[in-house]
Amino acid sequence: MTDTTAPIWIDPTDSQHPETPAREVVTNPFLSHQVTWDETTRFRPKMYLVGRLRYYYKWPGHGGALWTRTRYWPTRRRVLNIHGEYNPKTMRREKTIVDKRPIWWVLALAAFLIMPLFVPASSFNTAMSAASVFAIYAAINLCWMLVVGTAGIFSLATYAVVGAAAYGTTYMAIMLGLPWWLLPLAGVLIGLAFGLLIALPAMRLDGFYYALLTLGVVELCRVYVVQSRQFGSATGGLYGAPSYLPAGLSQTNRLLLGYYAALFVMILALFLYRFVDGKRLGRLLRMAQEKKEGFAQACGVDFIRARIMVFLISSAALGFIGGFYATHFGGASPNLFSFDTLLLSLAMLVIGGIGRAEGAVAGTLIVVFIDRVLIDLGPLRFVLIGAIMLGVVLFLRGGIFGIKSQFRAWRDKKKSERRSTRAEKGGEMLPEEATEVEDKDQVYFRRFDKMQRDFLKRLVSDAVIAEHKSKPLGQHSEALERLLIYFRRQGQVDKYAIMVLEEFKAYRIVALSGHRGTAPRMVEDRNYETPDEAYHALFLRRVQDLLET
């Protein structure tokens, strides 16, 4: 047989009648069913890595020291949370530090303590005053983080509390002659009173309404302070608060002492953050997250009370910092209330990441560094800060300290996408369906059936249809025979059949119901005059159904 595009099939049964020439029909070229099998079972997807690497360093096993751990004295709390487990591959004992943040904090605080040793002498004044500003701002931002992150009250009036306390204590110090150590304590009272005042609307308003209202309060304070003669509208601020620095100190030592005092306040603020955010109040509020307040309330968590408590505590702390601000800088300036200060400090929170102490400190460090050390840039340094803030807001979900978890979430998403491309395709049943089906043979049968139909679809051609039209019954070429066998093998439900209305005159295509006692349904409103016509129409219907699946 020549290998033409349209080979001729000779009916073998005609050899029984050698006197007549054999029937010849144009048919398909031979197509092995192996082709579809190979195509379906071939491994197509590009392989990416799936799974998780042991990327973090693990300490070797415990030896005898598993049960002796350093603990903080009155509590049973451990200094480092060390988790021990067996490596599933090597079955060796390994230790991991679950939370490495205490190490980083200790290193960072040690760096802050010894920082003055490494500052070049030429820029000592700038750097040390910037460092004390950093420490004070970090303390303020930690308290603000309690309000915004822990309590979830988006208050913008933090600096208004600080400023009110600073102005109030300075005014009291000038009028009453208070010593310096009373100023932070007086500031606590002022901060508490101011906090109570602005916490009142917080009980009724939510979200943006409160944020915009507090923005208005800040502007109100600024305008009042700028215009009020009592508070030094002429001198650009109110000065004259007593300083905590002893009188006979050299310039260098004054800067050093100021820096360490500010650092001490920052460490106090860190402790406050730890004890509010990590203890009862913080845990209550962590349960009453945004849009889950109703659930928390149903569980008996009085989250409004907890929020107001956190707000008042941090207001008192802000008042303390305000009093310290007054003794540190010798007064207060209206700059505390300006929109730019608000924006810069919001940038500090946002860059570090809202809701974490290290975010507040690191964000403050970055912003104060740009603001106070890169003074040569002029207004462009604010542009730089704003650009960093904008980039962080647009691309990061939790500030720079959220990068790790965001990256891991992204990597896990990619991994699961890759894992899903690995899943075997071509089976008819989806995995969810396959687990539900009782008879697991069905899963394999449908997978095979799909493959078979894929193969049979490729056999349908004009030549095959023409061959069927010329002789619906009898011996056929291989392609047509495969199709017909498949069609005949189908189940009785909705199988096409031919109904004889009147012999040799009228035939009609029906579909069997497959159930005893239920009549076949009519498929089309058309009669065929000969059985062969009816056979061929039925064949065309089945071919169409095959191609449509």
Place this chain on the structure above:
Amino acid sequence: MNWGFIVTNAITLTCIYGTLAIGISVTWSSLGLVNMAYGFIFALSGYGAWLASVYIGPFPVVVMIAGILTGAIGGLIVCLLAFIPIHDKPNFPLRALIATLAISLVGNQILLWWFGPRAKSLPRLFGSWNADILGVVVTSDKLGASLSAILLLTLILLWMRSSRRGLEIRAMMMNPHAASIVGIGVRRTSIYVMALTGSLAGLAAVLLAQTYYVAPFSGITPMIKGLSIALVGGLGSIPGAVIGAIMLGVNESLTLTFLGGQYVLITQFLLIIVVLLIRPRGISGILDKAREA
């Protein structure tokens, strides 16, 4: 007691602040975005108007159109930077608030860096004459500002009532999810909305620059006033914004006359706090239909 002065002052302030408040309110209700960069758009369009008056000529129409166009461009910048990239991301309202604040910081500082800290003054758009209406002497800038604000606001509100785009914006204001289901593109509509509200800020900037000056940070106080008016009126409601503007305009001019300029903000915020304590969603805001963007 000069009641005529109080009334004309109140009307002028109402018109200008109402323009700002309507812009803020429409942005919030249709996009769920508190546009904190409104002050920047305001200052930017003031500078746009000033540039036009210097380089093209001090014709009132040119200056006003330049201001409005720059405002629309500023709105588009905010939309492209702060709305389109993150409007479908988690925690959008807070992030958009912070992003617009960052835009405001960057934009104001760029204005300061480019134009310098010295204030610029726009030419008098409405000439300098006085009119006598029912025995009340009205200066030309007040009359012109009120009339042009009312005229343009009416035009914009008519456009929002009658045009296809206005219908889309109103649909977004009513229910953004349903609007997107019926085929109103969130991003496309956000561009119209931000251009529209930006041009409102530009209009207010040109009008307010008749009495004040154009300076890099001149937009912050008007923005805060506009925000508080939108807040008092109920974010997302145009009638509420008008009522809030009338309230605060009357309050401001009364305080100016009886107590003095430094008490304006104090009485204003006391008023706002009282209103918000009584009605936490503003005068015409509905309590349990807070927009959940």
